[in-house]
Amino acid sequence: MHIPITAFYAGLLGLFFFYLTVLVIQGRISKKIALGDNGDRHFIQLVRSHGNFTEYAPFILVLILLAEINGTEPLWLHLAGVSLLLGRILHSLGLRRHPGTSWQRMSGMILTFYALLSSAVINLLVLY
Numbered sequence: 657m658h659i660p661i662t663a664f665y666a667g668l669l670g671l672f673f674f675y676l677t678v679l680v681i682q683g684r685i686s687k688k689i690a691l692g693d694n695g696d697r698h699f700i701q702l703v704r705s706h707g708n709f710t711e712y713a714p715f716i717l718v719l720i721l722l723a724e725i726n727g728t729e730p731l732w733l734h735l736a737g738v739s740l741l742l743g744r745i746l747h748s749l750g751l752r753r754h755p756g757t758s759w760q761r762m763s764g765m766i767l768t769f770y771a772l773l774s775s776a777v778i779n780l781l782v783l784y
């Protein structure tokens with residue numbers, strides 16, 4: 657079985673996840689936070705950026721993988737993959753830089769929700 661589209665986006669998302677992980681580790685070291693967040697607002701934003709990524713990216717990647725395995729047209733897979741990747745990057749940037757709502761967070765969530773909904777619907781459509 658060959659799944660190059662999912663593998664491509666999984667690789668890019670994996671690199672971005674590594675970057676977010678490094679940011680959290682650097683934050684822990686520089687702020688001397690071994691466990692938890694010590695109530696540090698900026699560090700909480702870093703941790704949530706990392707956590708939010710882990711809450712969405714793996715599940716949507718599984719949906720894209722299933723769609724690819726079931727022979728979905730590559731264009732739809734790429735649209736979902738690009739939306740997921742850009743959505744997670746934008747959301748992370750907005751969450752790390754702004755404590756409240758920002759255009760990056762909103763755009764990121766819209767793109768992520770597009771990836772989630774489109775890949776879910778695609779998987780339902782292959783049943784028929």
